[in-house]
Amino acid sequence: LPAERACLLIAERWRAILPSAQQGFSPEFLAQLEETAASEYLGELAYRGGGLTTLRDLSLGTAPTTSAAARSAQVKELLIGENIRHASLLNLQTRENNFGVVLFPHSAPKPGSSSQTRLLLGVGLQIGMTLENYVVMHDAHRRTKEYELLTQIGQAISSRLDKDEVLRTVHKELGQLFDTSNFYVAFQQGEYIHFELEVTEGKIQPKRSRKLSNGITEHIIRTGAPL
Structure with a gap:
């Protein structure tokens, strides 16, 4: 055609x-x-x-x-x-x-x-199957990379005693999977949320704390579920 x-x-x-x-x-x-x-x-x-x-x-x-x-x-x-x-x-x-x-x-x-129509339908099916196979391979590669990343993070945590260094390593390794130019790690202690690592537009921010509120951070800590 x-x-x-x-x-x-x-x-x-x-x-x-x-x-x-x-x-x-x-x-x-x-x-x-x-x-x-x-x-x-x-x-x-x-x-x-x-x-x-x-x-x-x-x-x-x-x-x-x-x-x-x-x-x-x-x-x-x-x-x-x-x-x-x-x-x-x-x-x-x-x-x-x-x-x-x-x-x-x-x-x-x-x-x-009509013969060309049948040929086109066959080509469409083959293209669809090729794309589907690629998606399956892509997902398998992603899962393998995630497993390797978790292993690397576990090794980093077990080999380092400095908390700040551990958090920076976690941030760096997660950056291999998704954009971490805006990123933070926060902990709840009593009535306060402590931001132990906060990155904004790729720049590490000074540590800070704030009182508990009804924010997204509190919701995630309370439910233990992602958004």
Whole structure:
């Protein structure tokens, strides 16, 4: 199927792991689609079409619509802005997950023959399975890294007697997993909360204390549960 332009639009749920990609469109096109939640809307259209659907004569206002009329109009406006008149949507669905949709414009109202349609559906399934395998491997790698990190933190705690050094080591090691540029470690002692390590915008702040209140810190200490 000849297509000089195409867009892989990942569903919002998976964007922290899987990046969207595009070729042949304007640089801002992908970001604009993501801002309008287009992956969910277009994915729904493709799913309703059995995994593959075609948008025809967008400039004439005959594109399919759903109950989300405002979102439909936004997406349609973006597509027309890229000089797209006809486009096909290929759903990237597996048994367990929906990873997004592939959008590719074409000049003719009908993208191809029935054999090409079957081929595209097979390709969509293979892409979906590949993305799913990557997510599984990514999660396994993350869990392994978390285990290694906990081991390193345990070794650091057992090999150091200075409390400040231990807390700085914990802060440094956790920075391998997530952004710790804003971070603190606080303890409750009596009627006070003591901030033993506090980092703001990457800078270590002086130690401080304050009286108990109904803040987030007190809630976490009281319940022992994350937010």
